[in-house]
Amino acid sequence: MRNIGRWLTGGAIGGACGIALSISINVVKHYEGTELQAYPDPVGIPTICTGHTGPAVELNQTRTQQECDDLLAGDLGTAFDTIDRNVSAEINATMPPSRRASLASFVFNVGEGAFARSTLLRELNAGNVRAACNQLTRWVYAGGRKLAGLVKRRAAERDLCLAGLE
Numbered sequence: 105m106r107n108i109g110r111w112l113t114g115g116a117i118g119g120a121c122g123i124a125l126s127i128s129i130n131v132v133k134h135y136e137g138t139e140l141q142a143y144p145d146p147v148g149i150p151t152i153c154t155g156h157t158g159p160a161v162e163l164n165q166t167r168t169q170q171e172c173d174d175l176l177a178g179d180l181g182t183a184f185d186t187i188d189r190n191v192s193a194e195i196n197a198t199m200p201p202s203r204r205a206s207l208a209s210f211v212f213n214v215g216e217g218a219f220a221r222s223t224l225l226r227e228l229n230a231g232n233v234r235a236a237c238n239q240l241t242r243w244v245y246a247g248g249r250k251l252a253g254l255v256k257r258r259a260a261e262r263d264l265c266l267a268g269l270e
Contacts, residue, residue: 121184127205127264128180132212135257141166147247155179155212183211190220192229203233206240206264213257214243237265 136155142165145151150161153172156179167175187207188196211219219225224239240262244254 121201121204123201124204124208125180125184127202128183128208128212129176131205131209131257131260131264132176132180135209135253135260138169138172140169140172145246146249146251179212180208182216183208186211186216186219190216190225195228195231200268202264202267203237206237206261209257209261209264210240210243234266234269237262237269240265 133154138154139152142150142152142161142163144163145155145157149157150163150165151157152161152165152175153167154176156172156175184204187204191199191207207219210224222239224236227233227239228236240258241255242258244250244258246254
């Protein structure tokens with residue numbers, strides 16, 4: 105589960121990170137759903153549990169609910185680590201939990217490479233938070249097709265990202 109414990113402890117910082125983790129778990133679970141048996145996602149990638157992919161996932165494989173919860177915690181830990189590595193320390197230090205949760209859900213879905221190369225990240229690191237958050241609604245395609253589920257997810261992520269801005 106990587107650094108999940110670090111986010112759940114440590115005073116105000118841990119509290120804020122715990123809030124971000126809780127929000128991101130709820131967002132991801134809502135939009136991914138949880139399937140105990142592996143299935144192909146909309147572009148054919150073998151997926152299991154709550155949107156978990158990877159070389160160890162094979163179609164018809166099954167997992168328990170506890171295994172799925174552990175995979176989600178690890179996957180979100182990786183997403184938060186990605187944010188910490190790629191977002192400037194100054195921006196990261198002032199980021200509200202809702203924005204961290206939004207970005208974690210996004211990174212969970214698109215992966216570190218896409219996030220690291222994105223205009224969203226460039227805008228965020230330049231201090232253009234509103235422009236960065238507005239980039240989320242561009243990421244609604246999978247396999248060249250616009251997916252209604254991604255449109256809804258990105259709108260929710262954008263709303264979380266913009267929360268608290270004037």
